[in-house]
Amino acid sequence: MSDARDPGDPGDPLSPAARRLCDVMAAGFPGPGDPAALRAAAVPGPPGPALASVRDAVAAGVPVRIYDPAPGAAGRPLVVYLHGGGWVMCGLDTHDATCRKLAAASGAVLVSVGYRLAPEHPWPAARDDALGVLLWARAGAEALGCDPGRVVVAGDSSGGNLAAVTALRAPGQVAGQLLVYPPLDAAMDSASVTAYGRGYFHTAAHMAWYWEQYGGDPEHPHVSPLRAPAEGLSGLPRTLIVLADCDLLRDEGLAYARRLARAGVDCEVRLYPGVFHGFLGLPLPAGRAALAGAAAWLAATP
Structure with a gap:
């Protein structure tokens, strides 16, 4: 049975445009259980803007793509981005x-x-790749036209988890962390999981399966950053957490922001109403x- 709603349903917390897009995306997306089918469905969207320089490379043994909008400039921020x-x-x-x-x-x-990627390469493979590239980027920041003191780690969804973990593992090495609707607790026991676990594209069934494929001890802070000890949070850099209101991961992001604030971290939350998980960059x-x-x-990274 479909969870789709009428885009004009006044009881739907999604905006009408977001509901239409959510239902189209969900209709073409496989259920959990088959990595090959999910990978085949994850196709690129419309192309982004042309940049002066885009090149593929290998950093710390990991494939990377380097985007430079102004080659020859110096002192800019350097962003290590981890995809969802x-x-x-x-x-x-x-x-x-x-x-x-x-x-x-x-x-x-x-x-x-x-x-x-998991399940071929379960935890801690992605975690270690992320840290390796971060350290490579920081060491080579000046050669890339960047300030090594302005390195930011960023990511969306599972990449947001990896960004949070990387910041925990590299105290003093990053100037900021940008976390976009990240999964932060493998327990999945927040109220937003119940409220938005079905009918909003990203389902609780998918998320539980992703955690199973990724592996690792769910209590470990390098798996579930929300469970990091308080003393490990106090040295974290300025943080921006971007969340969708109609997302099963919403409450984990809010809970992490509260913990960071209590630890004295400069943390900002931007919660966008009427949208679902994955909305960043969508035509909304x-x-x-x-x-x-x-x-x-990112541009304001000190």
């Missing part, structure tokens, strides 16, 4: 347009990370606003 996809799917190509938009709008050099007003706001935040 439940640690199972997606890669450099699926997130190419988002990375181009962020680089173009922020003026930062952006390094997109093609980390190893909130998606465009979130991407522009994230780019401005």
Whole structure:
């Protein structure tokens, strides 16, 4: 039975445009259980803007794509970007347009990370790839026209989890973390899981399966950053957490923001109403606003 609603349903918390897009995306998306089918469905969207330089490379043994909107400039922020996809799917190509938009709008050099995927490469493979690229980027920041003191780690969905974990593992090495609707607790026991676990594209069944494929101890803070000890949070850098109101992961992001604030971290939350998980960069007003706001935040990296 379909969970789709009428886009004009006054009881639907999604905007009419978001409901239409959500239902179209959900209709063509496989259920959990088959990595190959999910990967085949995760195709790139419309292309992003042209940039002065986009090149593929290998960093710390990991495939990366480097976006530079202004070669020859110096002292810019350097963003290490970790794509979403439940640690199972997606890669450099699926997130190419988002990375181009962020680089173009922020003026930062952006390094997109093609980390190893589960279930072939379970935890800690992706975690270790993320840290390896971060350390590579920081060491080579000046050669990329960037300030090594302005390195930011960023990611969406499972990539947001990896970004949060990388910041925990590299105290003093990053100037900021941008976390876009990240999964932060493998327990999946928040109220938003119950409220938005079906009918909003990203389902609780999918998320539970992604956690199973990824593996690791669900109590470990490098799996579930929300469970990190308080003393490990106090040294984290300025943080922006971008959330969708109609997302099963919403409450995990809010809970992490509260923990960071209690630890004295400069943490900002931007919660967008009427949209669902994955909205960043989608052809919705909130998606465009979130991407522009994230780019401005990156550009302001001190």
